[in-house]
Amino acid sequence: MIGSMQRQIARGMGQVRQTFLGVVARGGSKLLQLTGFAGEVLDETELVQQVGFSSYIPDGCRVVVIPLQGKTSRSIVIATDGAPIVIHVDEGETCIYDQYGHSVWLKKDGTHVEGDLFVNGKVQATGDVIDQASSMQDMRDTYNSHKHGNSSTPDKPM
Numbered sequence: 001m002i003g004s005m006q007r008q009i010a011r012g013m014g015q016v017r018q019t020f021l022g023v024v025a026r027g028g029s030k031l032l033q034l035t036g037f038a039g040e041v042l043d044e045t046e047l048v049q050q051v052g053f054s055s056y057i058p059d060g061c062r063v064v065v066i067p068l069q070g071k072t073s074r075s076i077v078i079a080t081d082g083a084p085i086v087i088h089v090d091e092g093e094t095c096i097y098d099q100y101g102h103s104v105w106l107k108k109d110g111t112h113v114e115g116d117l118f119v120n121g122k123v124q125a126t127g128d129v130i131d132q133a134s135s136m137q138d139m140r141d142t143y144n145s146h147k148h149g150n151s152s153t154p155d156k157p158m
Contacts, residue, residue, distance in 0.1 A: 032044075
């Protein structure tokens with residue numbers, strides 16, 4: 001009796017697809033084409049990402065595939081790994097990066113941005129803004145006190 005039940009359970013479980021690893025054959029940010037076991041192809045598999053984050057998953061990445069309700073045709077991708085560029089972070093750090101080498105890296109000593117920074121809106125700082133030569137405050141101090149010959153200092157200081 002128990003042996004018969006175990007065989008029926010095993011037969012039923014054999015019809016339920018378990019979570020598996022796939023490889024991206026055609027990348028994307030919402031739908032992916034994947035290869036699974038023995039060359040199996042999964043077309044238009046949905047990529048589920050965290051709200052506020054959207055990544056284009058490149059070809060060749062490994063992915064974690066969950067067949068919803070145990071059906072391969074209803075699979076979703078929930079995690080990815082193995083992109084050409086990977087940044088390794090230390091304990092307590094977080095890094096958002098792309099495959100072009102740009103990154104926003106949150107480290108113990110502050111936020112590090114690698115790559116050009118484009119801002120559409122205000123930039124406000126509560127501390128000094130410093131470039132390779134000096135700070136903005138140093139530039140103001142130099143401008144506000146400068147003279148040309150016997151002329152007075154600027155009437156409108158920076």
